[in-house]
Amino acid sequence: MTDAQPPNQPPPLAAAAQTIITECDAKLERYRAALDAGADPAVVTEWISQTQAERARAEADLHTHSSNRPRRMSRTEIKDLVQALGDIATVRRDADPTDKAEVYQRLGLRLTYQPETQTVRAAVNLSAHRGVMVRVRGGT
Structure with a gap:
């Protein structure tokens, strides 16, 4: 299951944002060198302000795209999840038939036994999960 997960590669928009940040950092270094070499401080200050604004936008994009992507699960996390699901299966198996x-x-699951083939056909009504589900008990 670990190997079946997609690789931990940043999404294209996050990679583009990282490229912009790197380019902005290089520009800022060049602007510092230009100032050291005697360039007009007013002109270089304007360039620096524009580049810092561009870098800030790219950082915001990077944060947005990096925080929304799914991360790979470790082998231990997968093992723990599978064990928890096994426990759920045991609880379901041993549960009271009325509760099941x-x-x-509630899941919209319908099981139909086929005696001629001794199989069970399962169907799920996905539209049952739209909107708010209301539970009514008793004589109402």
Whole structure:
């Protein structure tokens, strides 16, 4: 399962933002060198302000695109998840049939036994999950 996950590569927009940041850093170094060499401070200050604004936008883009991407799960995280799901399967298996029926109903799951083939056909009504689900009990 670990190998089946996509690699930890930054999304294209995050990579583009990182490239802009690197380019801005190089420009700022050149502007510092220009100031040291005697360039007009007013002109260089304007360049620096523009470059710093461009860098800030790229940093914001990088943060936005980096924080929204899924990360790879470690082998330990996958093992823990599979063990937890196994525990859920045990709980479901041992659960009261009435409780199981209620859970299946809330999930929109319908099981139909086929006696001629001794199989069970499972169907899920996905539209049952739209909007707010209301639970009514008793004589109402």
